[in-house]
Amino acid sequence: MEFAYLAAGLGAGIILLGAGFGIGMIGKGAMDAMARQPEAAGDVRTAMLIAAGLIEGAAFFALVICIILALA
Amino acid sequence: MVKTLRIAFLFCLLLMLGGFNANAEVDTETPIEPAQEVDILSKMGDRYYIEFEGLFKFYLPRIIISDGLHFYSSTKSAMNSGVFQDQFYFENPQAFEAGVSGPVSYTLVHTDDGRPVMLDMSISKHVVWFWLSGLLTLLIFGRLANKYKSGIGRETAPRGAGMNFAEVMIVYLRDEVVKSNIGEEKYLKFAPYLLSCFFIILFMNLFGLMPWGQTPTADISVTAALAITTFFMVNLNGTKDYWKHVFAMPGVPKLMLIIMIPVEILGLFTKPFALAIRLFANMLAGKMLILSMLGMIFIFMGMYGTGVGLGSGIIWVSFTLFIYALKVFAAFLQAFIFTMFSALFIGMALEDHSHDHHHEEEPDGLQPATHL
Numbered sequence: 001m002e003f004a005y006l007a008a009g010l011g012a013g014i015i016l017l018g019a020g021f022g023i024g025m026i027g028k029g030a031m032d033a034m035a036r037q038p039e040a041a042g043d044v045r046t047a048m049l050i051a052a053g054l055i056e057g058a059a060f061f062a063l064v065i066c067i068i069l070a071l072a
Numbered sequence: 073m074v075k076t077l078r079i080a081f082l083f084c085l086l087l088m089l090g091g092f093n094a095n096a097e098v099d100t101e102t103p104i105e106p107a108q109e110v111d112i113l114s115k116m117g118d119r120y121y122i123e124f125e126g127l128f129k130f131y132l133p134r135i136i137i138s139d140g141l142h143f144y145s146s147t148k149s150a151m152n153s154g155v156f157q158d159q160f161y162f163e164n165p166q167a168f169e170a171g172v173s174g175p176v177s178y179t180l181v182h183t184d185d186g187r188p189v190m191l192d193m194s195i196s197k198h199v200v201w202f203w204l205s206g207l208l209t210l211l212i213f214g215r216l217a218n219k220y221k222s223g224i225g226r227e228t229a230p231r232g233a234g235m236n237f238a239e240v241m242i243v244y245l246r247d248e249v250v251k252s253n254i255g256e257e258k259y260l261k262f263a264p265y266l267l268s269c270f271f272i273i274l275f276m277n278l279f280g281l282m283p284w285g286q287t288p289t290a291d292i293s294v295t296a297a298l299a300i301t302t303f304f305m306v307n308l309n310g311t312k313d314y315w316k317h318v319f320a321m322p323g324v325p326k327l328m329l330i331i332m333i334p335v336e337i338l339g340l341f342t343k344p345f346a347l348a349i350r351l352f353a354n355m356l357a358g359k360m361l362i363l364s365m366l367g368m369i370f371i372f373m374g375m376y377g378t379g380v381g382l383g384s385g386i387i388w389v390s391f392t393l394f395i396y397a398l399k400v401f402a403a404f405l406q407a408f409i410f411t412m413f414s415a416l417f418i419g420m421a422l423e424d425h426s427h428d429h430h431h432e433e434e435p436d437g438l439q440p441a442t443h444l
Contacts, residue, residue, distance in 0.1 A: 042248065046248065046252070046412070049408075049409060049412065050412065050413075050416065053350065053409050053412075053413060056350055057346035057347075057349070057350055058346075060346065060349040060350055060353050061342075061346070061349070063353065064349060
């Protein structure tokens, strides 16, 4: 099916929109927090990476579905 | 400003040159011979040989479990044994008459009826690089440990750049990752696993940035193996409290448990799955990006001629260099993230939730806190 490729491509784009927005929000929050409290920068960075990693994980689950669609 | 203009001018010149070339080379459509094809995907995919392009090619042993255990020193000797045959020759018997010999697809099937082998336990390229990484870690940190045992670094300051660099990383990981996620009492039991995890993954990620090198972590099987190790580390060390939160979440209505228990059990497996996919996808994406960027040179060459291809090559190669620098950063970051998530999951499994249960007994009329 040709539409499977279309679905996979569109899906990947939409996933990136969501994941990029989410990670951007985390980055914004972390930047704000670090600017306000530079002494807590280390803790904020670790928490930021954890949160970003969790979003990334969710995005990868969706991307795997796209790959399955494209390979089907 | 002048410099920018000069660069733009040079680029235009190159484009023009390409235009001339395109006119000059219209009728050079020679069919590509199979021997000239370059296996660019070997930079990402798994192979049953190690090739140092231009130097030598080393065939790796094949171990196959199918009607008993078979061991061959290379794919070719497996084909010569008469028990197995390359799938390519089984599907194209006329290839023999054409004078083709030697392994082509490297997928072995039974010679008698062409059925696929049951279990292919062959040592492939990624496995070798994985072992190399483990060996390197053992070598470097074994020597380092001996140094610390003999007193250098404990009674005196650490000596040498390597020792200082290693100590910075180890102390940071121990304090910020292992200790802060697992807790003061139990962290020493897990520090060796997590630290070796970090360094082995780091070396594997960095191997791919060397010429002729490979990134085993760009293979889902390697990352899955690492994630399964973490899965066992988490679940074998899980406390009673941890399992109680999986199978009988305290403070949740009985009816909700029908939904909660399957979700929690699924959660046990999605955590290592995400761990594997994250490392794999990040490593593969960098490689794919570099190959696509370099591939653009050849696409431009095919479309507009050699000159444009070479001219635009300056742009693509500089983009590639940027991605390469990003990959060095990502190599460290992904190794760190894998270690941190492993530490986090282990810490969650070891956590004592006893302080949470006070909420249920508190008579202040608040809703019981949801347990995370």
